[in-house]
Every structure is written in structure tokens, then in C-alpha cells.
Amino acid sequence: MQKKVLVVEQSTHSLALMSKLVRNAGLNPVGANSLTEAEFKFRQSTPEEYLCAIVDYRLPDARHGEALDFTINAFLPTIAVTDSNDASTRNAVLARQVVDYIPKENGQIYDYLSRLLVRLEKNKKVGVLVIDAFRHSRQTMVALLKRHHFIIYEALGAKEAIDILDLHAHIQLVILADSIEDQPSTAFIANLRKEYSKEELAIIGVSEHESGLLSAHYIKSGANDVLRKPYCYEEFMCRITQNLELIDNVKTIREAANKDFLTGLPNRRHFFYSVNHSFKNLPAKQALALLDLDYFKAINDTYGHDAGDHVLKHVAQLIAQAFDDVYVARFGGEEFCVYLPQFSPEKAFIRLEKFRKLVEGSVIVFDNIEINVTTSIGLSTRPSHNIEALLSDADKLLYEAKANGRNQIGVRDN
Numbered sequence: 001m002q003k004k005v006l007v008v009e010q011s012t013h014s015l016a017l018m019s020k021l022v023r024n025a026g027l028n029p030v031g032a033n034s035l036t037e038a039e040f041k042f043r044q045s046t047p048e049e050y051l052c053a054i055v056d057y058r059l060p061d062a063r064h065g066e067a068l069d070f071t072i073n074a075f076l077p078t079i080a081v082t083d084s085n086d087a088s089t090r091n092a093v094l095a096r097q098v099v100d101y102i103p104k105e106n107g108q109i110y111d112y113l114s115r116l117l118v119r120l121e122k123n124k125k126v127g128v129l130v131i132d133a134f135r136h137s138r139q140t141m142v143a144l145l146k147r148h149h150f151i152i153y154e155a156l157g158a159k160e161a162i163d164i165l166d167l168h169a170h171i172q173l174v175i176l177a178d179s180i181e182d183q184p185s186t187a188f189i190a191n192l193r194k195e196y197s198k199e200e201l202a203i204i205g206v207s208e209h210e211s212g213l214l215s216a217h218y219i220k221s222g223a224n225d226v227l228r229k230p231y232c233y234e235e236f237m238c239r240i241t242q243n244l245e246l247i248d249n250v251k252t253i254r255e256a257a258n259k260d261f262l263t264g265l266p267n268r269r270h271f272f273y274s275v276n277h278s279f280k281n282l283p284a285k286q287a288l289a290l291l292d293l294d295y296f297k298a299i300n301d302t303y304g305h306d307a308g309d310h311v312l313k314h315v316a317q318l319i320a321q322a323f324d325d326v327y328v329a330r331f332g333g334e335e336f337c338v339y340l341p342q343f344s345p346e347k348a349f350i351r352l353e354k355f356r357k358l359v360e361g362s363v364i365v366f367d368n369i370e371i372n373v374t375t376s377i378g379l380s381t382r383p384s385h386n387i388e389a390l391l392s393d394a395d396k397l398l399y400e401a402k403a404n405g406r407n408q409i410g411v412r413d414n
């Protein structure tokens, strides 16, 4: 179910704008112009239905942030919005446990707000590890992070931190202080970098040193970023958000580079990378199948290119489902590849034959038209240490399957 966001804002124009942002973030805005209205609307549903609240500091019936107190006391993560950026308002807002505080100064705040909303939802799945030997400074960071929905882990030193990282693959960010047990912080960062790249695990060093020397040392040891103490809350959160967004962006770009655009299956390049990365030597028992749809040109010519695309997507989905335990790819056009490591020739043939029949029996509906398609398959089961050699063998067998009438598997008699 779409999570709700309580938006409390006295200006009708700003309320409409913020509600639109909330909707764009895939969330459901519940708007109110005053504290009274907000209290009434909030009581109409259960608190668990809400992700957070965006609350104007000054409202007609709550002139000094009482609406912030209401949402914070209702355990709603609260983003405060203010008309002014003066020190007294800022201090009054930050004295409360708000997630963030946004002055309505310029158009950029709306961009910041939408990023914040997206992050709040994502953070529920993001692990953050705080490493600091001193309880007070560790707890200060943990308290700030909690407001942002992160899954938080704490460690006093290097050994404990490694154990936690080994156990929890969803940790994307490590924040570490100058003082940690077992090891100097910079040596620990350098060790972590042997295991985790900057694109998969962000490391932020928190430095108490007044000179910039330690900060530079952190960066040279492999940290993504540095925070100098005393830091202000906004800077702490901005740096965290920025580093996590960078990891997300790299992940998105990597996924796009590895996927076939039309079908979402891994592409040829990623297929080779995955197989070669997984096996130093290809196993003695293995099978590789090249699948090519039959008379596909005729489908394009008869029903149009969009119908052809639809058929490709449909078959790709069948492949992804039928071979979710092995390596698959769209090689291009109407050609797909499946690599089955540790499969005997007999077992591989049974799997492919079952799939061939599945495609043959499928009725693909596009624009109320029923389309049938079949597939020819070249299946190589050669022991080989070279994936290209296997492919070339499968290609010859595919050619034979086509030449022998299509809709069949080409195999070598053993």
C-alpha cells in the first residue's frame, strides 16, 4: 500500500506544490492548512500508514512550532519547513527532533524535499554502521541517523565492525571516528578497501583534529568523505545523503549497462563477465544453449515491430522464469543464451526440451491478436575451458536445428 505523508502548510499554493512532490515520489499526501485540521485528519487513519510529515513551523493556530511537536510526539519522522532562515527560527526548529529543516527560500528546496522523501523510503532497507570507541559521540550520531529510518549498527572497534559487515550485506555506509578499538582508523579504512569498493560501501571519517591533515589521510586511505568536528546536524545529514545517492546512481548506471534494454535480461557483455567471474575454470560437466526464435521476421512483417517487441519480451520472461537458477542473456535480435554449469547432457536436454515445448504451447496476445512462436536450440555439452568455443559449437548445432526444420534442439550424438 502507498504510504501517506501528512503535509501541514498554511499557504494553499505551497500545500498544492508539496502534495504534488509527494505524489511524484510515489506516496500519498494528506494535506492540512492548520494544526487543528492536521490533528483531525491524522486521527482518521492508523499512524503506521504514514511514512513522515512535512510541517510548516508557523501556522495560524500554531505560531511557534506546536504542529512540529504534535507530529514528533505522534512518532512521525518530521521535516520542518520555515518561511525564514533566521537564527532564532532555525534554533527553535533544531531544538526539536526533526528529520531535516528546509527554509522556503528558493525553488531548489522543492528538489531537495523530493530527494529527501525518496531517501526516507529507501533508508528503511539501508544499513549504516557507526564505529566509535566513545559512547557519547557514537550515540549522538546514532540518534541523528535514527530520525532518517536507517537500519543502524554500532561497533567500538575494527574486529567487531568486520563481524557486523560480514553478517549484513545491506550495509552501504560506514561512519567511523578517529578513536576506534584494535586499529588506527586510517589503517582500518585501507583494510576495508581491499574488500569493498567505494561504489559499494561508502566510508565517512569523522575527524576531531583541527588541522586538515587527518582529513587528507582519511581520503588517501580510501574514505569517500570526511566530516570535521564540531559538525552541524544539517551538514552531517547532507553528506550522508549525498554519499548514499552516489552509490545508488552508480548501481543504477551499472544495472543499465548490464541489462538488455528491451527485455531486462542480462546482455551479452554481462553474460561473459558473470560466467568468467564465477568460474576460474569452467566445470567439466556443463551445457550451453543458444536459442533463436523461428521465422521471427514474419512476425514483424505480419503484425508490426511493436508486436515483435512484445513477443521478445514475453519469451525473455519465460526464459527468466524457467532458468532462474543458471546464467541467461539476450544476445541480440531474437537470439538468447543459457549456460548451465554442472549439468549432465541428459539433464540439460530435458530442461531445454521442456522449455521448447513451453514456448511452442504459449499463446502470446498483443492488441487482441494471438501470436504463436517456436524456438530452435543449439545445445553444446562439450567439456571445454573456453566459453567462446562452447558458443561456437552451440551455434553450429543451432544452424543444424534450423536446417532440419526448426522448433527442435540440435545436439551432437555422443
Ligand SMILES: Nc1nc2c(ncn2[C@@H]2O[C@H](COP(=O)(O)OP(=O)(O)OP(=O)(O)O)[C@@H](O)[C@H]2O)c(=O)[nH]1
Pocket: 262, 292, 293, 294, 295, 296, 297, 298, 300, 304, 305, 306, 307, 308, 309, 312, 332, 333, 334, 402, 406
Ligand atoms: N521487433 C523486433 N525485431 C527485431 C529486433 N531485433 C531484431 N529484430 C528482427 O528480427 C528479424 C530476424 O530475422 P531473421 O534473421 O531473418 O530470422 P527469422 O525470421 O527468425 O528466421 P529464422 O531464424 O531463420 O527462423 C529481423 O527482421 C530483425 O529486424 C527487436 O529488438 N525487435
